[in-house]
Amino acid sequence: DAMVIQNPRYQVTQFGKPVTLSCSQTLNHNVMYWYQQKSSQAPKLLFHYYDKDFNNEADTPDNFQSRRPNTSFCFLDIRSPGLGDAAMYLCATRAAPYSNQPQHFGDGTRLSIL
Amino acid sequence: AQKVTQAQTEISVVEKEDVTLDCVYETRDTTYYLFWYKQPPSGELVFLIRRNSFDEQNEISGRYSWNFQKSTSSFNFTITASQVVDSAVYFCALSGGNAGGTSYGKLTFGQGTILTVHP
Numbered sequence: 001d002a003m004v005i006q007n008p009r010y011q012v013t014q015f016g017k018p019v020t021l022s023c024s025q026t027l028n029h030n031v032m033y034w035y036q037q038k039s040s041q042a043p044k045l046l047f048h049y050y051d052k053d054f055n056n057e058a059d060t061p062d063n064f065q066s067r068r069p070n071t072s073f074c075f076l077d078i079r080s081p082g083l084g085d086a087a088m089y090l091c092a093t094r095a096a097p098y099s100n101q102p103q104h105f106g107d108g109t110r111l112s113i114l
Numbered sequence: 115a116q117k118v119t120q121a122q123t124e125i126s127v128v129e130k131e132d133v134t135l136d137c138v139y140e141t142r143d144t145t146y147y148l149f150w151y152k153q154p155p156s157g158e159l160v161f162l163i164r165r166n167s168f169d170e171q172n173e174i175s176g177r178y179s180w181n182f183q184k185s186t187s188s189f190n191f192t193i194t195a196s197q198v199v200d201s202a203v204y205f206c207a208l209s210g211g212n213a214g215g216t217s218y219g220k221l222t223f224g225q226g227t228i229l230t231v232h233p
Contacts, residue, residue, distance in 0.1 A: 092159075
């Protein structure tokens with residue numbers, strides 16, 4: 001089945017140690033998004049790509065970077081994770097940005113910082 | 115700017131009761147799209163229903179129904195004959211439909227409503 005796959009499901013890293021989260025999709029969607037969701041909160045958009053056109057939200061910390069080497073893959077890099085970066089990270093795709101098509105989400109990666 | 119408000123933080127019902135989740139939104143876009151997502155304890159966000167701003171016809175899909183009223187900027191969601199498996203966090207979300215800028219149709223979420231269905 002076409003889907004959005006996030007690896008790993010759970011990630012533990014040490015304070016300050018760089019970590020990369022990955023997302024792949026078989027939907028061939030043009031748009032990909034990364035959200036951060038902290039406990040008992042709504043998902044918060046960090047970045048999005050429309051093809052290779054990258055946009056980050058104004059309040060996304062500089063500590064967070066993203067790469068999209070091709071249509072299928074997108075990565076979230078956290079250069080120096082702090083305790084406040086512990087959260088669920090959700091990747092989503094969408095066929096077209098301005099349409100009634102829903103965003104399709106992966107299962108998420110739950111990041112813990114020691 | 116877009117804003118979605120879900121006034122109900124938590125709802126608790128007994129199985130087989132009907133339950134309605136409220137959602138109110140704000141947007142300046144003339145075309146926009148509304149969605150409801152479900153997030154079970156396992157964490158994934160599951161798409162449930164959607165509505166275009168230019169289509170106010172209300173629909174029923176199985177046990178789900180929704181009431182979209184543009185005049186009051188509301189998009190309420192009802193689960194009929196609730197089941198224990200419906201227990202989850204439910205998010206209402208809004209996406210702009212006017213092309214341009216760099217929003218790329220990002221979703222603005224409400225704060226979520228925790229639904230607990232007791233057997």
